[in-house]
Amino acid sequence: MKNGFWIFIAVFLALGGSWCGFVLAPELQLGGAKQTTVLNTSDVYPVGRPGEATQGSSVYRANGCAACHTEQVRQTGMTCGVTLTEAGKNPQAVTNLISSLVLINLTKEAADAASAKITAGGGKTEIHITATGPDIARGWGMRQSVAEDYLYDQPVQLGSLRAGPDLANAGARADANWQLLHLYAPKSEVKGSAMPPFRYLFEVRKIGREPSPDALKLPPEFAPPAGYEVVPRPEARELAAYLLSLRANAPLYSAPISP
Numbered sequence: 001m002k003n004g005f006w007i008f009i010a011v012f013l014a015l016g017g018s019w020c021g022f023v024l025a026p027e028l029q030l031g032g033a034k035q036t037t038v039l040n041t042s043d044v045y046p047v048g049r050p051g052e053a054t055q056g057s058s059v060y061r062a063n064g065c066a067a068c069h070t071e072q073v074r075q076t077g078m079t080c081g082v083t084l085t086e087a088g089k090n091p092q093a094v095t096n097l098i099s100s101l102v103l104i105n106l107t108k109e110a111a112d113a114a115s116a117k118i119t120a121g122g123g124k125t126e127i128h129i130t131a132t133g134p135d136i137a138r139g140w141g142m143r144q145s146v147a148e149d150y151l152y153d154q155p156v157q158l159g160s161l162r163a164g165p166d167l168a169n170a171g172a173r174a175d176a177n178w179q180l181l182h183l184y185a186p187k188s189e190v191k192g193s194a195m196p197p198f199r200y201l202f203e204v205r206k207i208g209r210e211p212s213p214d215a216l217k218l219p220p221e222f223a224p225p226a227g228y229e230v231v232p233r234p235e236a237r238e239l240a241a242y243l244l245s246l247r248a249n250a251p252l253y254s255a256p257i258s259p
């Protein structure tokens, strides 16, 4: 073993280098991440998920939802638009000015320039920012996902495969009732859905003296036999609460958009 020392140094550098890359660098970049505020307001962002939703996050994890769903919206760019909020003392001149300017689908610089011209003419303007990109065009979110969105998630369930839609904003698209029906029988809500049903999150039981107010109102093809009802188990409720809590669309400094 006359090369023992150099083998030790080589192994140490290889392992130490990857530890720096995988542990130290991310910790330095994001370890100190703190709550921020919603753009142009004093509202803090994010606020933690409600308790039931936090439990639902474990149900999401246990059922492998992240194998088919991502929770990360990508953005490729943004466009700006200018709107007139006040015409000022000489509305006719401002109207003429506006008709000679392009006010939508602008870059930030072009929007600032157009806004400056209108302001010089006596009007008041507002600049609107719209995020663009394929994920946003699909309706999966209004802006890209940023580190702040995941501040209270343990673990963060980004996912890497999209057999189904991105869920970063699932809570903005459907209510709890829809989520429960969809989990029990995806095909009852989305024709030809390729999502597997999660029936074991529900209990099919004999109707007692009175039907439960929580029983799912399923279309006839998916309904249980007469005299039976389908009621969500606590896990299904928690999962629905988690899905409802997925709303990463607040305008932030790191991801500006106009609501």
Ligand code: HEC
Pocket: 060, 063, 064, 065, 066, 067, 068, 069, 163, 164, 165, 167, 170, 173, 179, 186, 187, 190, 193, 194, 195, 196, 198, 239, 243
């Ligand atoms: C085998 C892949 C697969 C798995 C596992 C899976 N899904 Fe899906 N999911 C899909 C597909 C495909 C769709 C699109 C069709 C539809 O809406 O039913 C979908 C749609 C959805 C939607 C509707 C999204 C929208 O806005 O249109 C939600 C919510 C959802 N899934 C939640 C879940 C949850 C929660 C789990 C885990 C319990 C899960 N999925 C597991 C494939 C999957």
